[in-house]
Amino acid sequence: MVLEIFDVMLQPVFSAFQAAESSIDTAAPAGILLLGLLTGLRHSIEADHVAAVSTMVASGGKKLRNAPLLGTLWGLGHTATLFAAGLLVLLLAVNIPEKVSGRLEFGVGVMLLFLAVTALTGFSASRFFRGLFRRQGHSHPHAHPEHGIIHTHDHDHEGEHHHGHKSIIVGMIHGMAGSGALMLVVLSTIHSVPLGLAYIAIFGAGSIASMAGVSTLIGLPFAKARNYAKMALALKYASAVVAFVVGAGMVYELGFVDRVFSQ
Numbered sequence: 001m002v003l004e005i006f007d008v009m010l011q012p013v014f015s016a017f018q019a020a021e022s023s024i025d026t027a028a029p030a031g032i033l034l035l036g037l038l039t040g041l042r043h044s045i046e047a048d049h050v051a052a053v054s055t056m057v058a059s060g061g062k063k064l065r066n067a068p069l070l071g072t073l074w075g076l077g078h079t080a081t082l083f084a085a086g087l088l089v090l091l092l093a094v095n096i097p098e099k100v101s102g103r104l105e106f107g108v109g110v111m112l113l114f115l116a117v118t119a120l121t122g123f124s125a126s127r128f129f130r131g132l133f134r135r136q137g138h139s140h141p142h143a144h145p146e147h148g149i150i151h152t153h154d155h156d157h158e159g160e161h162h163h164g165h166k167s168i169i170v171g172m173i174h175g176m177a178g179s180g181a182l183m184l185v186v187l188s189t190i191h192s193v194p195l196g197l198a199y200i201a202i203f204g205a206g207s208i209a210s211m212a213g214v215s216t217l218i219g220l221p222f223a224k225a226r227n228y229a230k231m232a233l234a235l236k237y238a239s240a241v242v243a244f245v246v247g248a249g250m251v252y253e254l255g256f257v258d259r260v261f262s263q
Contacts, residue, residue, distance in 0.1 A: 006050075006246070010045065018042075020038055029195055029198075032186075033202045037202045037206040039206065040207040040208075044075065044206075044207040044214060045214060052111070052112055052115055052170050053070065053214065054239040054242065055116060055239050055243045057218045057219050058240070067220075067223075068215055068219075073167035074170060074174075074211050075212065076171065077167065082203065083201075083204070087197075089188055090196040102260035105254055106255055108250065109247045109251040112247025113248065115170070119236060222235055
């Protein structure tokens with residue numbers, strides 16, 4: 001239900017993409033590659049993708065330049081997984097069963113719930129494991145010449161920089177599930193390995209470019225609100241709530257309605 005509402009909101013955009021895709025002649029290699037580009041552009045603006053990236057942008061700092069980087073890294077992770085899956089299809093003629101795809105999509109729903117909870121609570125897995133293994137930060141010496149004292153302080157640089165590994169991992173999980181399987185359906189009809197790999201690369205380029213643009217748009221209000229703490233916090237919580245609702249909807253529909261684990 002949640003995903004359907006999002007699809008209705010973006011129906012004009014999806015319709016424009018579908019009209020363009022249906023008009024492409026895929027008999028020639030150029031047509032197949034153009035289809036891959038358009039499909040990649042459309043693929044990244046699906047509800048679960050936007051919800052996941054919005055939580056990472058919300059937690060990724062107040063500078064606007066962080067937003068397109070997070071979207072680009074998501075696209076790279078997404079493309080890497082699809083590239084590996086595409087190789088299996090092209091070289092080994094492996095088909096991904098629908099029930100496996102559904103279970104992977106359920107995992108995406110669980111991941112969205114995790115992203116939402118971490119955005120709401122500020123929980124950091126990296127901080128947790130550093131504390132677990134007593135790796136608290138860096139020690140720096142400080143001198144006080146007037147007193148003849150030299151001592152050290154531990155400094156935790158968490159929050160001073162933002163790593164992109166989270167975006168890459170989220171993109172990889174998305175790449176294993178959902179409508180990315182549509183690309184594999186097309187690949188199964190391509191019998192040329194070089195053409196198939198080119199299709200994956202073009203699809204990935206489209207998804208990277210599209211998500212970089214989407215994440216930039218998401219980052220604009222956060223950048224505008226950086227001097228207003230309450231507004232920035234409200235935006236962060238709003239993105240977390242959206243991700244939680246989308247994730248909960250996916251878990252319910254796939255786990256209790258479609259019963260993907262009982263097939």
